[in-house]
Amino acid sequence: MTVSRVFSGRGPVSDELRKKVILISREHEYTPNPLARGLAGQRTQNLGLIWWHMHDMLASELMIKIVNHLQGFGFVVNVADCSCWAEKARYTRILEDFDRRRFEGVVAQLDLENPGESSILDRLRRFPAAVIATAYGIDAPCDQVILERRTGFIEAAEYFVASGRKTPVVMGRHEINQPKFDAFCRTLQNHNVPVKDATIIELDYPPLYTDEELRTCVWRNLTRRFPQKIPFDALMCTSDQEAWCAIAWFHSRGLRVPQEVAVVGFGDYMYNSILTPPLASVDRRLEQTACAIDTLLMNRLKQPDLPPQKHVVNMKFIWRESAGS
Amino acid sequence: MTVSRVFSGRGPVSDELRKKVILISREHEYTPNPLARGLAGQRTQNLGLIWWHMHDMLASELMIKIVNHLQGFGFVVNVADCSCWAEKARYTRILEDFDRRRFEGVVAQLDLENPGESSILDRLRRFPAAVIATAYGIDAPCDQVILERRTGFIEAAEYFVASGRKTPVVMGRHEINQPKFDAFCRTLQNHNVPVKDATIIELDYPPLYTDEELRTCVWRNLTRRFPQKIPFDALMCTSDQEAWCAIAWFHSRGLRVPQEVAVVGFGDYMYNSILTPPLASVDRRLEQTACAIDTLLMNRLKQPDLPPQKHVVNMKFIWRESAGS
DNA sequence: CACTTAAAAGGGACCGGTCCCATATCGCTA
């Protein structure tokens, strides 16, 4: 009937009648039933958001920002979490459910590095989808925002060199950080700083860890590797936590930060400007990332046939006193 | 038709026919359409989760835990955020939308202290709802989990007294923390420790603040109030951030923590066991809170006519070195 | 004023389930 035209906005209705409909429906507190709408037409005003693991500050903060933005566009956002890394099947099942529920679009956090994701990508392709990827140059058949973490390492390395450090090193878990280590080392080489085995300090804590475990791991590795004197004058870490642990260890050795060792963290989570010394870090650019995701998804909804878009967000070095001057 | 019976589980079907239906539907990859189901029956398998402001670590972590649990029960969770404190209208509008979409239940974070919430409560009552409340003894007509923060303050005060501190004080934003201050002071009095004006150090930073602003505020207030010697030997704070700022200030004055001042934070966010001195704090009991919410909501869905339930979660003092011994 | 043409309004099938009720099936007793 005509009422449908008024509320959906498609099809011609005379101004006079439209006003009458609106008036009457307001009287009766009528609003279209979203379920019926979804069943008949295809617009459910529902979006899905699926995350590999939300228990991660980047993930959760980002999620909240995205939810907030998408809400602003009038969507209802359904959140799903696949915290078990191993369970690819669960991820797929959730996507299937999204499909059944006729969600209009999906925001997915995905590790495109992992070749096993292809079955997920297949399903994802059925929606207008925007993927947050941590991959390095992989072509997925959907829109993606790429979190380029390496820029943080490059900028830190450059800062170290520029401020006269002779022997910068980098520390972190090896498995997931190799590309960042490479970027760091390459930058040093580009500035004629020799890269040795000792330039990379590998940590071996598990993917899910307590602060206590992290602390023990950092102290153990540093103590084992450098029982006497430390052969470096600048340390880049893959997280702020690691950086704080390292600083505590340096202090326990009587080393001053940044005079004797410069330290830079990664992520810029919190407390960095509160504690002493204020910790230099790398800003994750959450706001930009969230905006990029939203824009990509909204554009895709408007123009489904656009070729896949790619948006790179470069994370940025933030100077604070721990980096020295 | 019979298929509906098989999938919905209500109504009698012979085993033979049931097997046949399942077999065939598997062949055709058939699964019931949730939208149609919601439209006809009333079970949408949708839950709503509405938060006053998610940009808050307690809120976001809690939300993630709850989403995770509820997912486990086969629900799809819709997340909504009303970050603007002032906008009560928005909250109500979102609840109306939940209603229209026939959500089966709602988890709501709400500040029951605020008398203006009654219109929200009215709407909330239409659903099976579980409310996370920060209120002190208010009776709402729905299930609630009450986050009892005061226990943390009471336990800290008791610890201070027991460990021989003579002049403990408490610090924080006045507006929202008065009940906690009261609990702290009352505990001191119960142990015959005199409470003076100086026992409460009020901070005046805004509800939304940067780390920088917080730091400045703490330093300014401490410096202004205690230009010479500090008249206390133990400090309880309303957040870990405040505690770290205070510790930094004490260090700048040459005071040792915990020897000359014991310090306890609140929230036990992160880094507390990594940094020096390890910071005593109060655990927010997120896991318990999330479980309580889930249980309450699931029970309510099963038995809608149960009288409103109330579950109190007591936050708990966590000893670490900064509290002294 | 008759005649074309476009815009506005309404009719009815359909989306894919659930639910009430009528009918079919079956075993059991009298």
Next chain:
DNA sequence: TAGCGATATGGGACCGGTCCCTTTTAAGTG
């Protein structure tokens, strides 16, 4: 074997919209 009740199955209206197509209305033209 007719009669009965309980369980199984199928029919049809309905939930509340959208969309295609037809009919009505209004405006524009020779």
